[in-house]
Amino acid sequence: MLTIEAIERIKALAAARGPLLVASDLDGTLAPIVANASEARVPPGTLAVLDRVAQKAKVAVITGRDLNTARRMVPVEGVDVVGSHGLEASFDDPLIPGVDRVALSAALEQVEQQVITAVPSSFLHIERKAVSTAFHFRKAPDLEGPLRRALATLPDGLRLREGKMVLEVLPNADAGKGVALTALIRRYRAKSMLVLGDDATDVAMFEAALEASRKDGLHVLLVGVAGGKETPPRIVELADLVVNSPAEALEVLETLARALGV
Numbered sequence: 001m002l003t004i005e006a007i008e009r010i011k012a013l014a015a016a017r018g019p020l021l022v023a024s025d026l027d028g029t030l031a032p033i034v035a036n037a038s039e040a041r042v043p044p045g046t047l048a049v050l051d052r053v054a055q056k057a058k059v060a061v062i063t064g065r066d067l068n069t070a071r072r073m074v075p076v077e078g079v080d081v082v083g084s085h086g087l088e089a090s091f092d093d094p095l096i097p098g099v100d101r102v103a104l105s106a107a108l109e110q111v112e113q114q115v116i117t118a119v120p121s122s123f124l125h126i127e128r129k130a131v132s133t134a135f136h137f138r139k140a141p142d143l144e145g146p147l148r149r150a151l152a153t154l155p156d157g158l159r160l161r162e163g164k165m166v167l168e169v170l171p172n173a174d175a176g177k178g179v180a181l182t183a184l185i186r187r188y189r190a191k192s193m194l195v196l197g198d199d200a201t202d203v204a205m206f207e208a209a210l211e212a213s214r215k216d217g218l219h220v221l222l223v224g225v226a227g228g229k230e231t232p233p234r235i236v237e238l239a240d241l242v243v244n245s246p247a248e249a250l251e252v253l254e255t256l257a258r259a260l261g262v
Contacts, residue, residue: 002251006241009221010252013194014259016219021190022053022256023181023205024249026063026070028164028198029225032246035139037127042073046246049253054078056260058188062086062180062205064163066130080184084131085161085168085201086175095183097173099131104171107155108133111169118150119143132170134163141165163199164230178204185212193218194256196249198225198235206238225249 002010013020024030030050031042053059060080063070067083067090074081081090089096112133116123122143127134135151137143147167151160159172181195185208195209206222213220224231224239225246236242243249 002241002243002248002255006252007255009240010194010255011259013192013219013221014256016192018057018192019188019190020057020192020194020260021184021188022057022059022194022196022253023062023184023209024060024195025177025197025199025202025205025225026061026065026073028227028246029196029202029249030061030246031073033164033227037134037136040073043246043250046250046253047074047076049250049257050074050076050079052257052262053253053260055262057256058184058190060184062177062184064132064134064161064168064199064201066132068130080187082177082180082184084129085170086177086180087131087171087173089180089183091187093183093187095179095186097171097175099171099173101131103157104131107158108169110155111151111158115147115150119146122147122150132168134166134168136166138165161201163201164227176204177201178208181205181208182212185218191218193220194223194252195220196223196225196252198227198231200232200234203232203234203238206235210238223249223252 031040062082064085067088070081070083125136161168209220212218222240224235224242
């Protein structure tokens, strides 16, 4: 349950100068974390609230999921999506880098074979996305060490990203959730902003929001979704409000929707 202070801060955001941008992570923030990433779903109630908020604010989801998967998970008209950690978007912007998908596919295939050779049991835990490959170990924590060793050396042009019980290989491009948020701020000329996140990659999003607040005077409210020991300490340090689950993140969105009169 949100505190009275939290509710007042959300109301103040709703009353601030617009346009208002609501930018949220997906897994662990809107959708509960599950053992199999393919089984994750955004609850219908959350989708309904996003639809309401989108009537009065600009709404975007910034996620590590590839663009098509994220769109399927959030099939709400009027919601922009930035996928693959800022490498794909539902709109054009010069801050979203282009990717040579043919060359990338060959490089990711090389990495996958490298990992399977070194760690044969990892085969069941590999998720190929549109422009990256994720190596999960949530269901097999003992794989973390072997996976890290197998991924210690990568082909040129690729980098390793760490998430909650996952290691992901993606292009070493000038992208990320912070860059994605900056593109959205510019796209909508936002003057106020609600940002929600829970993972290490969301730190960049929070920092970009704070930089926009310092430089351009945006009214910013950062909401960290704390999921126990997996939550990076920096998320909690930067957040204005900390909630304990996607269900409580929904409370934040519900409160904002009511304050906006929708």
